[in-house]
Amino acid sequence: MLGGGGLVGANVYASATEDGGTDSAETLSSPAGTIDCPDVGTKLTAVPDDAKEDVAKELALLDQQIADAYQRLTESAQAIQQDAGFADNAIMNPLKEKRGATIERIAIAVDRTGDRPEGLEALAACTLRPAESASGDQATGDEGGDGAQDNGGDNQDDAGQGDQQQGDGQQQGNGGQAGNGPAVADYVDIKSVQPNVQNPALTSDASRGTFATSCGVNENGLFNSDNVIVAPGVSNGAHHFHDYIGNQSNDAFASDEDLANAETSCVNQGDKSTYYWPVIRLQNGSQEQDANSPGGGIEGNAGEIVTPKEVTLNFVGSPRSKVTEMPRLLRIITGDAKAFINGTANANASWSCTGFEDRQLKDKYPLCPQGSDVVRTFKFQSCWDGTNIDSANHRTHVAFAAADGSCANGFKAIPQLVQRIVYDVDAPSLQDGGKTTPLFAVDSFPEQLHKPVTDHGDFINVFSEDLMGEMVDCINAGRECGVGADEGDDPGQEEPTQPPTEDPTTPPADEDPEPGDGNGNGGGEQTDPPANEDPETEAPATEEPGDEAPATDPADDDKPTVSSTVAPKSDGTPSAPADNDQAQGGSGDDATQPAGVGDDAEDSLGTKPQAVSGDLAETGTTLWPAAAGAVLLMGGLLLLMRTRRGSRRG
Numbered sequence: 271m272l273g274g275g276g277l278v279g280a281n282v283y284a285s286a287t288e289d290g291g292t293d294s295a296e297t298l299s300s301p302a303g304t305i306d307c308p309d310v311g312t313k314l315t316a317v318p319d320d321a322k323e324d325v326a327k328e329l330a331l332l333d334q335q336i337a338d339a340y341q342r343l344t345e346s347a348q349a350i351q352q353d354a355g356f357a358d359n360a361i362m363n364p365l366k367e368k369r370g371a372t373i374e375r376i377a378i379a380v381d382r383t384g385d386r387p388e389g390l391e392a393l394a395a396c397t398l399r400p401a402e403s404a405s406g407d408q409a410t411g412d413e414g415g416d417g418a419q420d421n422g423g424d425n426q427d428d429a430g431q432g433d434q435q436q437g438d439g440q441q442q443g444n445g446g447q448a449g450n451g452p453a454v455a456d457y458v459d460i461k462s463v464q465p466n467v468q469n470p471a472l473t474s475d476a477s478r479g480t481f482a483t484s485c486g487v488n489e490n491g492l493f494n495s496d497n498v499i500v501a502p503g504v505s506n507g508a509h510h511f512h513d514y515i516g517n518q519s520n521d522a523f524a525s526d527e528d529l530a531n532a533e534t535s536c537v538n539q540g541d542k543s544t545y546y547w548p549v550i551r552l553q554n555g556s557q558e559q560d561a562n563s564p565g566g567g568i569e570g571n572a573g574e575i576v577t578p579k580e581v582t583l584n585f586v587g588s589p590r591s592k593v594t595e596m597p598r599l600l601r602i603i604t605g606d607a608k609a610f611i612n613g614t615a616n617a618n619a620s621w622s623c624t625g626f627e628d629r630q631l632k633d634k635y636p637l638c639p640q641g642s643d644v645v646r647t648f649k650f651q652s653c654w655d656g657t658n659i660d661s662a663n664h665r666t667h668v669a670f671a672a673a674d675g676s677c678a679n680g681f682k683a684i685p686q687l688v689q690r691i692v693y694d695v696d697a698p699s700l701q702d703g704g705k706t707t708p709l710f711a712v713d714s715f716p717e718q719l720h721k722p723v724t725d726h727g728d729f730i731n732v733f734s735e736d737l738m739g740e741m742v743d744c745i746n747a748g749r750e751c752g753v754g755a756d757e758g759d760d761p762g763q764e765e766p767t768q769p770p771t772e773d774p775t776t777p778p779a780d781e782d783p784e785p786g787d788g789n790g791n792g793g794g795e796q797t798d799p800p801a802n803e804d805p806e807t808e809a810p811a812t813e814e815p816g817d818e819a820p821a822t823d824p825a826d827d828d829k830p831t832v833s834s835t836v837a838p839k840s841d842g843t844p845s846a847p848a849d850n851d852q853a854q855g856g857s858g859d860d861a862t863q864p865a866g867v868g869d870d871a872e873d874s875l876g877t878k879p880q881a882v883s884g885d886l887a888e889t890g891t892t893l894w895p896a897a898a899g900a901v902l903l904m905g906g907l908l909l910l911m912r913t914r915r916g917s918r919r920g
Contacts, residue, residue, distance in 0.1 A: 305343065464629065465629050596733070646691045
């Protein structure tokens with residue numbers, strides 16, 4: 271999130287929907303190379319209060335300089351091929367001069383009221399790497415390796431490289447409709463990932479409660495490319511679009527007073543907190559409102575913005591102690607928007623699929639099977655220094671708990687925000703680079719290439735003091751409280767215990783058993799499905815064939831207790847496809863059926879009756895025989911009466 275680092279890949283590809291017979295990911299020009307700039311912001315751990323505003327603006331300017339250099343590099347690919355010195359003379363040297371001047375202003379601003387930071391001058395120069403190096407970096411750099419191992423994704427990088435060689439060779443390095451990612455290697459079949467979620471054991475002093483708040487799914491359409499935490503007072507400080515829920519006044523110029531007095535989308539009006547994260551887009555050629563704007567299409571963030579299907583916000587306790595109240599206006603950033611170049615030290619991305627959330631991916635997008643949706647989960651820092659609501663690098667005032675759940679260095683345990691965002695998106699068709707079913711990716715800084723490891727979330731606490739007190743009391747007492755906390759039996763709010771079963775009547779074609787080649791579908795029918803797939807052998811290790819849990823049973827893992835309403839798509843239609851019983855695991859003909867119902871085998875095969883189930887149908891099966899018997903009885907009585915009358919007259 272912090273200023274000045276960049277690894278820029280200049281590759282230009284056709285739009286996923288471009289006409290004229292052009293392949294969706296065909297290379298239109300050769301890669302010009304990459305630019306790698308040191309991240310200045312991470313070096314600034316102590317900035318005087320009087321200098322923070324000026325420093326933030328200068329850091330944002332460093333990001334803008336990298337974005338401008340990226341655009342010039344992309345536009346100059348042909349000139350660079352013809353003249354090896356063009357890049358240095360026209361791009362690299364001017365960039366170094368601009369960065370040097372900006373870094374000097376940062377040092378001066380800090381020096382006015384504090385100690386001048388040392389060594390910043392050496393961060394001005396950036397390195398131009400040849401395109402061959404770029405391809406290797408993307409396959410084996412920080413994005414893979416340790417990140418993949420930490421998340422249990424065996425051989426994910428090898429699988430990614432295998433994918434990269436598919437699709438007529440069109441996805442070497444980068445892809446996507448804007449040319450700066452994502453790449454085929456950024457995706458992996460969730461079924462190939464082993465369960466890897468571990469939770470610390472609870473002690474006798476643990477705070478076991480949960481407090482839920484519900485703030486919608488950004489159905490209000492509140493977007494911008496600002497970041498009031500990192501770049502206050504700077505338009506387009508994020509260089510990518512954010513979804514916003516909760517506080518409705520969050521932009522680059524929002525003051526603390528603006529946030530406190532704002533409207534909120536939260537059901538409980540005592541929660542005016544702001545929750546925001548980068549949008550997800552489909553690389554399908556759609557022109558969104560920011561298609562020709564900074565932060566949007568100009569900086570490589572292109573395609574259809576996907577509204578979440580549901581968002582859950584839970585605050586949970588500490589496994590080792592009671593929690594204390596968050597200070598009002600506490601700011602927390604989780605994850606690193608520049609993790610592709612900064613490394614994974616601050617990365618906190620978690621990608622998965624509904625029904626498979628015991629398997630979390632850090633550096634890959636998941637390919638979800640039919641009936642399963644894409645899930646992003648953010649677990650925010652839960653330890654606070656007890657004094658500050660922010661810090662110079664926006665990190666050191668809060669920290670993650672240790673592996674055993676304890677807070678170090680005298681930090682205090684605070685309620686941990688667990689944010690879960692669900693999307694109804696189809697698994698992309700990797701074999702043709704997303705031409706048939708488009709790639710999806712998170713918005714990013716242009717030089718971060720839409721890598722999944724760069725995913726991040728932001729939170730500013732604007733709970734009322736009374737409501738924050740209620741939250742802490744609830745969590746420490748071990749209760750479940752908040753909006754919707756008593757609705758845990760609603761099947762639309764929790765996922766099935768077992769992963770959805772794929773339809774064996776439509777076996778996928780030509781599936782490569784290696785991880786990363788899966789072509790699952792997050793809803794709707796598969797495109798170019800893999801052949802010869804054995805549903806039993808392909809089933810995840812946690813699934814027991816033939817022992818399907820009821821659709822309404824809550825999942826065993828830690829699921830949020832409240833969910834937002836299902837969001838309409840951009841054309842105003844519901845998220846659930848009307849003609850596809852498999853999408854979202856339910857019947858498209860039943861508009862009242864909540865998301866998550868019907869993810870079992872019967873629903874995925876479309877065999878569960880919808881119109882004849884329920885009390886009315888069951889009552890009918892017993893009423894008809896009774897009615898027939900009554901008619902016969904009445905007929906017999908009438909015949910008997912007539913017989914008696916005739917005998918009397920005779």
